[in-house]
Amino acid sequence: MRIEFILNGEAVAVEAPPDITLLDLLRDYLNLTGTKEGCAVGECGACAVIKDGRLVNSCMVLAPQAEGCEIVTIEGVHAADGGPNDLQQHFIEYGAVQCGICIPGMIMAGEALLRQNPHPTRAEIRLALAGNLCRCTGYQQIVDAIEATAKGRRAQP
Amino acid sequence: MSHITQQPLTYVGKPARRVDALDKVTGRAKYIADYRVPGMLHARCLRSTVPHARIVRLDVTPALKVPGVHAAITSEDFVDHGLYGFPIKDKYMLAYQKVRYVGEPIAAVVADTPQAAQAGVQAIVCELELLPALFDARRALDPDAPQVGPDRADGQHPNLKGDHMIVCKGDAEAELAACPIVLDREYFTDWQEHAYIEPEGVLAIPTPEGGVVVYAPNQSPFINQGNLAMVLGLPKSLVRVIQPTVGGSFGGKDDIIYESSAQVAKLALLTGRPVRMVFSREESMVASYKRDAMHMRIRLGADRDGTLRACWFRGIIDSGAYASETPFTAWRASIHAMGCYRYQACDVDVHCVYTNNGYAGAFRGFGNPEVCFAVEQTVDELADLLGIDPIDLRLKNCLRLGDETVHGQKLTESVGLIECLTTARRISDWDRKRAEYGRQTSTEKRRGIGVAVMYHGMSLGAEGADSAGATISILPDYSVEITSGLTDYGTGSRTVFTLIAAEELGVRPERIHMQRPDTNTAIDSGPTVASRTTVVGGNAMRLAARNLRQTLDMAAANLLQCDPRQLIRDGEAYIGPDEEAVAWEKVVDHARRLGLILSAHGHWSAPKIAWDHHHGRGTPYMAYVYGAQIAEVEVDLRTGNVQVLHIWAVHDIGKVVFPQGAYGQLYGGIAQGLGYALTEQITYREGYLQQTNFESYLIPTSVDVPEITGVFVESAYSHGPYGAKNIAEPALVPTAPAIANAIAHATGRRVRELPINLERVLLGRDLQPPASTQPARAAFHIPVRSTPQTAPVART
Numbered sequence: 001m002r003i004e005f006i007l008n009g010e011a012v013a014v015e016a017p018p019d020i021t022l023l024d025l026l027r028d029y030l031n032l033t034g035t036k037e038g039c040a041v042g043e044c045g046a047c048a049v050i051k052d053g054r055l056v057n058s059c060m061v062l063a064p065q066a067e068g069c070e071i072v073t074i075e076g077v078h079a080a081d082g083g084p085n086d087l088q089q090h091f092i093e094y095g096a097v098q099c100g101i102c103i104p105g106m107i108m109a110g111e112a113l114l115r116q117n118p119h120p121t122r123a124e125i126r127l128a129l130a131g132n133l134c135r136c137t138g139y140q141q142i143v144d145a146i147e148a149t150a151k152g153r154r155a156q157p
Numbered sequence: 158m159s160h161i162t163q164q165p166l167t168y169v170g171k172p173a174r175r176v177d178a179l180d181k182v183t184g185r186a187k188y189i190a191d192y193r194v195p196g197m198l199h200a201r202c203l204r205s206t207v208p209h210a211r212i213v214r215l216d217v218t219p220a221l222k223v224p225g226v227h228a229a230i231t232s233e234d235f236v237d238h239g240l241y242g243f244p245i246k247d248k249y250m251l252a253y254q255k256v257r258y259v260g261e262p263i264a265a266v267v268a269d270t271p272q273a274a275q276a277g278v279q280a281i282v283c284e285l286e287l288l289p290a291l292f293d294a295r296r297a298l299d300p301d302a303p304q305v306g307p308d309r310a311d312g313q314h315p316n317l318k319g320d321h322m323i324v325c326k327g328d329a330e331a332e333l334a335a336c337p338i339v340l341d342r343e344y345f346t347d348w349q350e351h352a353y354i355e356p357e358g359v360l361a362i363p364t365p366e367g368g369v370v371v372y373a374p375n376q377s378p379f380i381n382q383g384n385l386a387m388v389l390g391l392p393k394s395l396v397r398v399i400q401p402t403v404g405g406s407f408g409g410k411d412d413i414i415y416e417s418s419a420q421v422a423k424l425a426l427l428t429g430r431p432v433r434m435v436f437s438r439e440e441s442m443v444a445s446y447k448r449d450a451m452h453m454r455i456r457l458g459a460d461r462d463g464t465l466r467a468c469w470f471r472g473i474i475d476s477g478a479y480a481s482e483t484p485f486t487a488w489r490a491s492i493h494a495m496g497c498y499r500y501q502a503c504d505v506d507v508h509c510v511y512t513n514n515g516y517a518g519a520f521r522g523f524g525n526p527e528v529c530f531a532v533e534q535t536v537d538e539l540a541d542l543l544g545i546d547p548i549d550l551r552l553k554n555c556l557r558l559g560d561e562t563v564h565g566q567k568l569t570e571s572v573g574l575i576e577c578l579t580t581a582r583r584i585s586d587w588d589r590k591r592a593e594y595g596r597q598t599s600t601e602k603r604r605g606i607g608v609a610v611m612y613h614g615m616s617l618g619a620e621g622a623d624s625a626g627a628t629i630s631i632l633p634d635y636s637v638e639i640t641s642g643l644t645d646y647g648t649g650s651r652t653v654f655t656l657i658a659a660e661e662l663g664v665r666p667e668r669i670h671m672q673r674p675d676t677n678t679a680i681d682s683g684p685t686v687a688s689r690t691t692v693v694g695g696n697a698m699r700l701a702a703r704n705l706r707q708t709l710d711m712a713a714a715n716l717l718q719c720d721p722r723q724l725i726r727d728g729e730a731y732i733g734p735d736e737e738a739v740a741w742e743k744v745v746d747h748a749r750r751l752g753l754i755l756s757a758h759g760h761w762s763a764p765k766i767a768w769d770h771h772h773g774r775g776t777p778y779m780a781y782v783y784g785a786q787i788a789e790v791e792v793d794l795r796t797g798n799v800q801v802l803h804i805w806a807v808h809d810i811g812k813v814v815f816p817q818g819a820y821g822q823l824y825g826g827i828a829q830g831l832g833y834a835l836t837e838q839i840t841y842r843e844g845y846l847q848q849t850n851f852e853s854y855l856i857p858t859s860v861d862v863p864e865i866t867g868v869f870v871e872s873a874y875s876h877g878p879y880g881a882k883n884i885a886e887p888a889l890v891p892t893a894p895a896i897a898n899a900i901a902h903a904t905g906r907r908v909r910e911l912p913i914n915l916e917r918v919l920l921g922r923d924l925q926p927p928a929s930t931q932p933a934r935a936a937f938h939i940p941v942r943s944t945p946q947t948a949p950v951a952r953t
Contacts, residue, residue: 033191034184036404038354039438043851046354074184088182092174095817098825099647100181101355101404107182122864129859133851135352135405136647138824139859141817 005066007032008076022066023047023058026073034074034104038133045132048105048112049073055112057131074104077111086152087111090145098136105132110146120150168659168666169814169879176652176671177402177645186402189358189374190435197360198227200421200434201274203264203281204444205256208292208513208844209305210285212254212263219280220266225273228427229266229281230420235388239419243380245319245480247307248412250388250419256285257305257478258515259844260443262416267424267432290513290844291316294475295452297510305478306511318476318509319484322491323773326563327502332467336458340539344455344531345910346893348475348839349448349832350848351520352856355404357445358435359417361425368395369422374403375414376646377684382676384415385422393676396422400674403646407829408519408686410646412481413445439849446518447839449483449509450475451490451527455535463545465536465554468495468563472507472528474517481518482686483509485620490524492777495563496532497574497612498554503563505773514841519686521826525613525890526833530911533609533894538907546591547608547898548582555610556783564768566776571882573809573872574783578610580868581785585805590789594902602793604802605903609891610785614778615874615883616689619768623689623779626680627697629658629705630756635742637662637669639701642682643694644674648885649818650690654698656815657878661702662709663726664741680758688883691814693763695878700759708755712748713739764876780874782882784808786827788895792903797919799835799900801863804892809870811882816869819884823867826888832857834893838912840925 003025004013016029023040026032026049035058038046042060049058050072079085084092087110097103106129113120113128120128125143134142180186217229232238232253239250252263266277289303296302297316306315313320333339360372368391375381378398386393398418403410417434425432436444451474458467472490476483491507507524540550556562558572582588590606597603617623628640639658645651651671659666672678682694714721717733725732729741748755768775787805792798804827813819836855840847848854873880893911900918901907908917916924 027191031193032184033187033193036188036355037190038356039851041438041850041852044354078183084179084182088179091182092178095175095821097175097178097181098649098821099353099355099403099405100177100186101188101353103181104184126859131858133354133856133858134825135354135407135829135856136825137821138826138828138865139862140824140865141821143859 001064003063003067005068006070008072016063018064020063021059022061022063025063025066026058032073032075036101036104038101043133045105045109046102048108048132050108050112053115055109074107077107087146087149090148094141094145094148096137096141096145102132102134106134106142110149113146114150114153118150118154122147166660166879168656170812170816172817173652173656173666173815175649175818176655188355188402188404189360189372189433192360192372192433194360194362194431197431197433198267198269198428199271199274200265200267200424200432201271201278202262202420203278203283205252205259205261205263207256207285207287208259209288209290209303210256211288212252212256212283213286214282214284215264216282217264219282220277223273223277223280225269226277227267228424229264229277230423230427231264234423235419236390239388241384241388241415242480244484248479250416258513259846260515261478262420262444265420265424267428292512292514292841292844294450294473294510294512297512305513316511318480318511319487321506321508322488324491324494324503324505324564325773326500329467329469329502329504332502333456333458333469336466337461338539338542339456339458340535340542341456342535342538343909344453344534346451346527346530347911348450348517349520349837350442350839350854351407351409352854353405353407353409356436356438356441357410357413357417358433359414359421360431360433361418361421362431363425363429366395368397369425370397370399371418371422372399372401373414373418374401374410374646376406376411376644376686378644378674378676379642379681380411380684381415381418385419388419389422389426398676400644406646407521408523409445412518438851442849442854443846446481446516448520449486449517453528453531455531457535457539459539461543463540463543463550463553465498465500467502468500470494470505474507474509475512475514476509477512477514477516479516481516483517486519486524488620489614490528492564492614493525493612494528494532496529496536497556497610497783499556499560500563513844515846521829522886522889523687525611526830526893529609529611529890530894530897533891534897534907534909537607537898537901548578548587551578551608551610556612564777565774571780571811571872571874572783573870574610574612576870577783577785577807577809580870581608581787581805581807584866584868585787585789587787600794602791603903604789604791605899605901606787606789607895607898607900607902608785608787609894609898611887611891612781612783613887613890615780615782616693616763616778617687618778619766619775622683623693623763624761625682625693625697626758626760627654627694627701628680628756628758629701631745635668635745637664639669639671639698640679641694641698642679643690644685648690649815649821650694652818653691653695653815657695657698658702661699662706664729688885688887691881691883692877693761695814695881696761697759699878700761701757704757704759705755708753708757709744709748712751712753713744715751716744716747779876780882782808782810782884782887784887784891786891786895788899790896790899790903792900792918794904797915799913799918801831801896803863803866805866806888807868807870808884808887809872810884811874811877812871812880813869814879814881819869820867822884823888824865826885827865827892828857828862830889830892831862831896833911834896835913838914
């Protein structure tokens with residue numbers, strides 16, 4: 001079937017079977033492999049994307065459910081010049097990255113949080129990340145990076 | 158190469174950015190599942206559905222009739238049926254004659270799509286004749302136990318894996334008999350899944366010359382290459398292993414990846430097409446090796462003033478159906494079993510056994526988290542019994558500079574344990590909290606604070622030859638390329654190597670590029686295990702860069718017409734006696750004009766050490782890292798829920814090379830230790846794993862892991878680069894016992910089994926009946942002594 005939606009700010013139309021997930025649609029039909037599969041049962045958050053402003057696990061969304069939606073993936077997160085945005089820069093600066101497989105999902109979770117809550121406490125940041133598993137970092141530097149980004153964005157006019 | 162640099166350091170120990178972070182935060186980093194190679198086929202495995210059986214019929218030809226299937230293989234397709242393994246060669250790349258655990262691969266099918274490959278797998282005819290299975294490690298050496306392990310020619314029980322690992326000082330029985338206080342305790346640590354977020358996968362591409370290139374997210378590509386050459390019957394020159402970006406490993410992506418590598422490599426050679434296999438999470442959990450489970454009995458003898466005198470320790474390791482690295486795990490466990498304390502006498506005996514419960518292999522900590530859980534709780538129990546503060550008791554007994562360990566090793570340098578412990582005490586406000594929480598009367602929630610200390614032998618120790626090589630070269634665009642045979646699977650070692658090369662060569666880290674580990678370009682440096690990369694690989698990189706630096710210094714001296722000793726550096730530039738700065742690029746150009754080769758390599762071998770396995774004495778490791786962790790918890794007495802409120806972790810890791818990375822290792826190790834302590838439960842019920850995805854295997858989330866205060870004590874080690882030691886594994890080791898001790902402090906009740914789940918905290922027992930009703934004690938034989946006054950004798 002034909003599925004039409006807004007992907008990272010651009011309209012896309014893709015022919016795909018109706019019984020695949022949004023994760024497979026992104027990875028196998030649109031070749032956007034920044035979104036990862038870690039568990040395929042909605043537990044790990046490695047496949048997290050932003051759908052109409054909300055963080056979702058794309059392995060739990062059927063591809064046709066993207067119809068008419070606005071989807072943002074890690075490939076759609078960047079600064080105006082195409083380089084890393086402030087959140088991504090802070091992930092680098094604060095050492096929030098180790099093996100990196102969870103990081104696209106973590107960035108999406110961080111972006112989704114900061115859109116909804118520009119003033120998160122550390123506890124609120126931790127709660128917002130609770131659906132994203134990381135086995136390397138112990139989360140602390142990820143929380144640091146999101147906290148620093150929130151602070152930086154508040155300082156912007 | 159043994160002095161510690163006195164000069165101020167420019168890059169080492171300074172804030173730095175991880176070299177591969179940009180690709181990872183943008184989603185550009187390519188993991189195996191992200192590769193899209195033209196013509197690529199997909200492979201799947203047929204896996205055993207029973208824990209122990211004889212393969213009576215195996216016919217893959219029906220699979221070949223399935224649309225889309227290109228080839229199918231069994232053990233018959235490998236040299237010597239694909240037998241491999243180190244230190245015990247007991248596993249096959251695909252099962253041969255028998256299967257010994259649920260999930261063991263039996264055959265592999267390759268097809269146009271993963272779905273077609275799966276259909277092919279389902280078409281395979283495989284008849285299994287069930288064999289009696291063994292699930293209780295404590296019964297493995299019974300005369301009538303079902304045989305799981307291979308036949309042994311030495312008369313030992315076939316279910317014994319390798320040998321007993323012993324440590325022996327004096328006569329522990331006599332010393333215990335003379336102690337006024339003796340504690341006798343049993344502990345059990347459960348299996349643990351690595352739970353790397355990237356499941357296993359391998360891609361193999363056949364080459365025109367009849368060889369194969371394998372992209373494998375393993376830790377140790379040279380071992381994979383050796384195995385592949387062996388089972389495929391190819392010269393090593395036709396087998397190239399490249400490590401792509403690895404999505405976590407923690408010890409877990411060696412043997413299982415070697416196996417998948419052999420399968421896809423064979424299928425690629427048969428079909429002439431690229432072949433990839435990617436596991437689902439369920440396949441990963443069921444098929445992959447885990448941290449072993451360990452039954453332990455420990456007897457600690459002390460004086461009434463808290464002076465430790467004797468330690469007697471017995472450990473039985475359930476490492477499942479195959480050996481993998483576990484004989485080495487048993488050795489490391491034996492060396493650390495008594496903890497980082499002084500004793501008059503010590504008697505340790507640890508052994509591994511075969512069972513049909515999956516299989517165990519390397520996992521961060523490698524035997525030490527298991528034994529640390531036992532000894533650090535027993536020491537706390539002793540402190541409680543004697544009414545001595547647990548930190549005071551540890552300070553009284555723990556290893557200090559100049560001490561001799563129970564193994565007979567004199568500690569001549571870099572022993573920062575006391576500072577770790579006293580710092581942790583201070584920053585955690587231990588004394589106030591310990592007293593205050595001791596007075597709680599609430600029946601709803603209570604807090605507790607607990608401590609654990611540890612030491613951890615650096616690198617491989619007497620396990621094997623311990624050396625590494627590195628290369629460095631200047632490219633035509635003046636960038637610098639480095640390689641190491643030791644790999645980065647998320648640990649940060651590429652950044653460590655980059656900083657070391659920058660420091661020695663006197664160039665900015667941005668100029669340096671580290672290639673992906675590749676058996677074609679790097680120098681075989683042994684396995685990337687045992688937290689050895691910074692020290693062993695870092696020293697090799699330091700030497701390589703120094704060798705290249707010498708070449709450039711000679712060119713600069715020639716260009717500036719002075720003696721090399723007159724040269725000074727200003728940033729990258731060289732300055733001679735006339736004080737005019739010459740750009741680094743000009744020096745490089747001049748070196749080329751002189752015909753000098755602008756590449757170098759370095760090779761470093763660890764100091765020679767020796768361990769006497771027969772007598773359980775010697776020098777097991779070149780040196781040790783030390784650490785103290787304090788955990789503060791809140792226990793809900795109504796539900797058994799434990800919330801860890803904070804962890805203070807102070808570790809002596811020598812000079813810190815890449816601080817941001819070192820803290821990341823510390824926090825991450827603690828998070829894994831927290832999961833090990835509280836939530837990560839692996840249950841083999843009659844050999845069937847009960848937790849096959851993250852909805853039932855619970856690794857800590859961001860709300861389970863508390864804020865962590867980490868401090869590094871930099872007690873320099875003269876053989877480490879810039880005085881560095883290591884951190885990766887040790888971070889995890891003391892976390893579980895620190896939490897367990899905090900829970901005991903809060904509740905007054907001690908849980909001696911992992912994980913410390915709700916029912917164990919609330920009820921003090923399991924809701925599910927144990928697999929065996931036999932008391933563990935019967936498996937731990939205590940020798941009957943005629944007279945306690947017998948003179949100490951060495952074991953033979």
